[in-house]
Amino acid sequence: MRIAKSAAACLLVFAFTVSSIEAHPKTVRISVTKKGFSSSSISAEVGSPLTLIFTRRSKEGCGNKVVFPSLGITKNLPVGKAVTVKFTPRQEGTISFTCGMGMYKGSIVAAEH
Template sequence: MMRAIRTLTAACVVLLACNEAAESTAQEPAPVESRHEVSVGAHGYEPSTIEAAVGQPVTLVVTRTTDEGCGDVLAIPSRDIRRDLPLNEPVEIRFTPSEAGSIRFTCGMGMYDGTIVVQ
């Protein structure tokens, strides 16, 4: 009877050790990129509000669809980002927000604007 108890105890110890080793080598999931298509027309950005998560990479794919208006540049002043937007050519803008809040994006003249809401 004692031999069976010792064997059972040893088996439990081995199983617990294996489980702890598996848990310690488990990797955290990689950040999930959020990708947002944004068009720039004669009246501004569509959509003009985008949601993102803290610590998750964000890619804006911005396409200017008209020569009307001042949408030939997109700027994100708080990130020191400024990109020319050729007509009908998608331009990718990537960054990772590090804190919650609102990030404003504008045209080169500041007349069109949009917001990335980071939670």
């Protein structure tokens, strides 16, 4: 019983250690100007939480919204206000985002690490 308990405790510690090593949360700030998203290409890790903070810098252009079609996320971007989009990529590949009209384009490139 004692052995079983300590073995279980060991496993728990091991699992916790592995999971805290595996996930690398990342935060990226993105400016939205009349030229589009800056930056517009962001690398990410599969399984690690990604936080994107969009700030629209200019009333000019059409950056009043950011849309992630594959994630079903749409956020309004008031000028000068930081707007956060959070998600965890679940598979390798590209996750696109655009302005409301699809003219400004950006992409998240998720890869295994």
